[in-house]
Amino acid sequence: MPNKDQEVLVKVEGLSKKFCKDLKTSLWYGVQDLLSNLKGNRAERELREKEFWAVKDISFELRRGECLGLIGHNGAGKSTLLKILNGLLNPDAGKVTIKGRVGALIELGAGFNPILTGRENIYNNGAILGFSRKEINEKLDEIIDFAEIREFIDMPVQNYSSGMKVRLGFAVAAQMEPDVLIIDEVLAVGDMGFKLKCFKTIDEILPRTAIVFVSHSMPQVSRLCNQVILMEQGKSSFQGNDIARAIDLYYNRFLNNSSQEIFSDGTFRLEKVELMGATGYEGKVPVLHWNDNLNLFFKFKVKNVKEVPRFVISIFDKEQRPIAVFEKNDKNAGLEIKDGNLEFFVNHPNLQLTKGLYSLHVLLLKMNSSGPILRMNDVLSFQIIHKEDVWPPLLLKTNYQNYSIKNLTQ
Amino acid sequence: MQIRIYQKERNLSPVKLLKETFLDIYKSRFLARQLAERDIKAQYRQSYLGILWAFLTPLATAAVWIFLNLSGTIQVTDTGIPYPVFAFTGTLLWSIITEAVNSPTQSTNAARGLMSKINFPKEGLIISGIYKLLFNSSIKIILLIAFVFIFGLGFHWGLLLLPFAILGALLFGITIGLLLTPLGMLYKDIGKIVTMGFSFLMYITPVVYAVPDSGLMKTIMEINPFTPVILTCRDIITGASSDYLVYFLIIMTLCIPLFLVALILYRISIPILIER
Known part of the structure; x- marks a missing residue:
């Protein structure tokens, strides 16, 4: 002021x-x-x-x-x-x-x-x-x-x-x-x-x-x-x-739209990653509202391997600090390699990250031995918008209820 | 509340600039003393010979000349006083003047990093240089007076004038040095030229030999403004009557306005020096 x-x-x-x-x-x-x-x-x-x-x-x-x-x-x-x-x-x-x-x-x-x-x-x-x-x-x-x-x-x-x-x-x-x-x-x-x-x-x-x-x-x-x-x-x-x-x-x-391959054993190659259902674009960066569902599409090219890897997908903020990581997939997730392609969606409901710019890092591990297959940084950037500006990375959806007799009797 | 305005247009009234300069000198009195104290302390804390270094070099030069003279390798014109006194006083006085010439550039250069980061009255650097000069010179004066007694010249009331003559010599040296500082800060060449020039200049100044009676050297030495400064100081030490007193006084009278001009130039050039 x-x-x-x-x-x-x-x-x-x-x-x-x-x-x-x-x-x-x-x-x-x-x-x-x-x-x-x-x-x-x-x-x-x-x-x-x-x-x-x-x-x-x-x-x-x-x-x-x-x-x-x-x-x-x-x-x-x-x-x-x-x-x-x-x-x-x-x-x-x-x-x-x-x-x-x-x-x-x-x-x-x-x-x-x-x-x-x-x-x-x-x-x-x-x-x-x-x-x-x-x-x-x-x-x-x-x-x-x-x-x-x-x-x-x-x-x-x-x-x-x-x-x-x-x-x-x-x-x-x-x-x-x-x-x-x-x-x-x-x-x-x-x-x-x-x-x-x-x-x-x-x-x-x-x-x-x-x-x-x-x-x-x-x-x-x-x-x-x-x-x-x-x-x-x-x-x-x-x-x-x-x-x-x-x-x-x-x-x-500082946004570089080129993703960085840190490590690869040559069997998996990321062909496409996309944020589905973006509400708009800021330049080339897809935009979501706070508390929207996050829906990611991945497509990998696979050479000479039959086994589906374990995915560690994490969200980094603009200062390159890790903010969150998605649950890993297990054998029951039903992912399949077909004709040398591995395509799948990753869903997360009600993403409550605060307003700002984020990027995704992806790590592929062997399902059994946890040996690394592929590590890529900044595969995708996206922006969250919200009217409120808060510094912590998460703004949690919250309900406030009045403390009353009715609550006590329940 | 103090209001500062920074803009392109320079205020060029020399009177105002001088007023600001003196205001800054006043404001920086503690800074100047502190910096001088710092440098002197640091200098002696890291050496065993300490204070000796202030006069070892001029004494060594004098010793070489005394040796050359006594061994008959070089014949110098009659100096009128014992040659060792002549040589020692000459080299010591010369070292006082050259130190004074180098002082402003040295102090400013040493604070270069500081100047580009912090805003403080830069005149304090000059003043701290003067403090250091006074400290070193007073040691040399004591040594000079010691010579007077060692070589049996005896005490005479004229010796009381010596500090004033030395102050004059310092003013002379600092004025030259301060006039050279703005350019010397921009180009390293200037410093080198000064060092080289002064080693030549010493030979056309009656430092280790007297002014000859005739010839080209006599003319050059008589014109050389360093001659009256050295000779007047030496004559005061030895108690001789000085032939160059008038020339000395003329130079001192010129030095005062020139010193003020040099201060103004210094003040104007500092912001440009910081930039480069």
Whole structure:
């Protein structure tokens, strides 16, 4: 919900930035830019040879208490945009207006010197993040406790594990009290406990802060953000409050319709797999409503084998996590190989997967020995639609009944 | 609440740029000290000879020249003072100046990774470089004064001027270094040219031999702006009257505005340097 009473802390208007593909040329342009900067250039900037737009025409507004997610594949321009917001790069067009203290979680533990102790490095890191000596003195204990490394605080940082370094870096950064916070994938490192701690800290400061969050982890994006920009080749290809739609679009980009054969002993070949009774198609992907029946048709070509294999068909979500697996077939299922073909249906009533994109993986095992015959990933993708957007993989059909005397007497 | 605006148009009023520069220098006072402290600590924690390294190289160069001179391999013009004092003061002062020239580029280059990730006042890097220079130079000054007594030149009130002359030499070196930094950050060639250029420059500066009485070398050395800087400092140490004091003062007067210009150039060029 855009909260109209809160002030706009970040305002970005028509922001563009170009980069050069070739280093030598880039250096030469650098010299030219130095000179033209001296003269104070106001001319519209055009692309020169070997240049491209890393960020093109991005605009948004962010208020206190809001979190903007920047998503997109690698090289889409997210980090460049962050660097402009952080004042590290100068835009080639457009304008950024930022109010208040800006904090950036882009690199944790910046300025650490490996030979010096953890305690000394707290001061180094703090100085770079803009703290004064007095502020660090006051927060020193809090930082050490937060990082949970009191025992090792006077040990050289080069003997720290990478996790300890990151914890110490985050502990210092967490002491910032920014009005605008820029986060770039730093939360991807560290163990589970550390991640939870990070999120707790971010949750605590979110109401007082406007956050710009770059991540490839969609669960994190959907958990934190209330608006999203999906970037593609520097441009915004989707922007708005419909996080779920943005995430679907993001995943669609990675959709490869070619199935992958992981293992095969050459006897079975998947010829056709189809989702029957789809309510529609999104591109080439069949669509079902939540709680529809799932009806799959498989056709295999079989060479030199008479025995019907055991099928393990599983459903994976768009993050390649296994969500569900169908019951295996046994000998009584009545499947038959006819003229070198094996054709059959797989039915599952009232599929209660939540809205989103799913894919099927298939594994064929020998009926008796369970030796592998064929393993294929992504044989079929399908989409489930539902008006409600929930994060867990299953939305279970539910009836609620009032507790009453009548129930008791039954 | 502080409002920042980032856009293409640069504000080019030099007065405003200078004001911002000094504001950032003020803001980065803790950062600059902390970085200098970090580097000095780290430098000495990892070595046994530690502080010795600050003056071992210039002493070694001087020793070579003293040997060449005493053995009669090379005849230098009369220096007016014992040759070892002349050589030692020359190489030490020269090392102070070259260190100052290299300092801005070195500090900036060392923080390159940092600059592309975190926004902090970059002027702090220059200042931390100056802190380190002051630290190293003060050790060298103590050594210089020790020579005065070892070689029996005796105490004279002129010695009290030495720190000011050295500060002048530092300002001179840093101004040159800071002017070269923007280009030096873009092209590695600049750093190499500077290193090479300075090894030549030493021979047209009265570092290990005095200005000759006549000839082409005399003209070159008299024009060379490094000559008055070295000579004035040395004359203060030895208590001689300085012939180059006027030239020295002219250079110092020029250095102050040039240093400010260099600071402005540095500020303008940093965003472009980060990008490349």
